[in-house]
Amino acid sequence: MTLTSPTPVLRWSKVTDSLTTGEFNGNHAGIVEHVGSRFVATDAFGWVVGRFATEDEARAALLPEALDRAWDAREQRERRIAGITAVLAAGSSILAAVGIITIAGM
Numbered sequence: 001m002t003l004t005s006p007t008p009v010l011r012w013s014k015v016t017d018s019l020t021t022g023e024f025n026g027n028h029a030g031i032v033e034h035v036g037s038r039f040v041a042t043d044a045f046g047w048v049v050g051r052f053a054t055e056d057e058a059r060a061a062l063l064p065e066a067l068d069r070a071w072d073a074r075e076q077r078e079r080r081i082a083g084i085t086a087v088l089a090a091g092s093s094i095l096a097a098v099g100i101i102t103i104a105g106m
Contacts, residue, residue, distance in 0.1 A: 010063060020055065022062050030067075032058040043067055047074065 010024045012032075022029035030043040032055055039058035041049040049067070052058040060066060 010059070012059065020059070022059065024064065030062040032062070 010022050010029055013021050013023070015021055018034040020032045022031065028044045030041060030049070033040045033042070034055070035051075038051045038053065039055045040051050041058040041061040043049050043062065049061045050058070052061065
């Protein structure tokens with residue numbers, strides 16, 4: 001006999017009129033906050049996932065599958081920024097070396 005565990009569910013609790021918190025599989029999943037005319041979804045790590053027109057869209061952004069995509073996109077952005085920073089640092093080091101050589105040669 002094979003037992004299958006129930007599919008984990010993202011459960012929502014209304015904290016205040018403008019704040020809802022989510023729990024997934026026993027862990028904090030994030031919050032949805034009504035700010036102005038938008039709903040801001042913030043993941044369990046405090047990162048803003050996005051701003052949405054409806055609370056349902058904001059809640060959907062905190063589903064595990066959606067968070068995987070958001071975290072992958074964030075990781076790609078951070079890698080690009082790190083690469084650009086490394087190139088700029090190398091360039092400024094070269095310019096500093098050229099400046100020192102130029103001053104020393106005078």
